[in-house]
Amino acid sequence: MDEQQTTPKNYSQPDDSASPSLEDTGHSEAEELEAHVASLRHSIEEANYQYYVKDNPTLTDAEYDQLMIELLRLEEEHPELQTPDSPTQRVGAGPVQDVAQHRHPVPMLSMANARNEAELQAWHKRALNILPNATFEYVCELKIDGLAMALTYEQGRLSVGATRGDGLIGEDWTPNIRT
Numbered sequence: 001m002d003e004q005q006t007t008p009k010n011y012s013q014p015d016d017s018a019s020p021s022l023e024d025t026g027h028s029e030a031e032e033l034e035a036h037v038a039s040l041r042h043s044i045e046e047a048n049y050q051y052y053v054k055d056n057p058t059l060t061d062a063e064y065d066q067l068m069i070e071l072l073r074l075e076e077e078h079p080e081l082q083t084p085d086s087p088t089q090r091v092g093a094g095p096v097q098d099v100a101q102h103r104h105p106v107p108m109l110s111m112a113n114a115r116n117e118a119e120l121q122a123w124h125k126r127a128l129n130i131l132p133n134a135t136f137e138y139v140c141e142l143k144i145d146g147l148a149m150a151l152t153y154e155q156g157r158l159s160v161g162a163t164r165g166d167g168l169i170g171e172d173w174t175p176n177i178r179t
Contacts, residue, residue: 033074037081040071044087061145065113090166102162102172108150109167114140151177 050058075082114120148164161177162170
């Protein structure tokens, strides 16, 4: 399989530019903002490609998070710039084509990050809006990146072990997990 076939849509090879930034280009502020958002998306897509497809991270978790935070902020402040294919609208990446796929019966969604008390309070407020009569108890832990798996047991035996993938379809690693 050649590189063209294995490169997911919206992923491209790295450019030589540093982190995206707004520059004085003679364009209107709206055009510059739109270009900056596109540049952020490109940087995030490239980082996703290197991480998920090539297994070769090119950004630290902190660098990636900063790009994503900035993109989220800009999309919240300017909803007209949010697109359905934005990296802020999905989790992870699709499964690798060489591995059997598994459709999750219930989507595996990502947890929101809270980096300070204000972000945690904002998350709590959103949770209360969704479940106004619920009582919540919280445990806060440091974030540890790793592999997200859904393990399904039937009558005490592992029947499926699949990665999160894009949240809807993951990679079926059941035979490997059983060993």
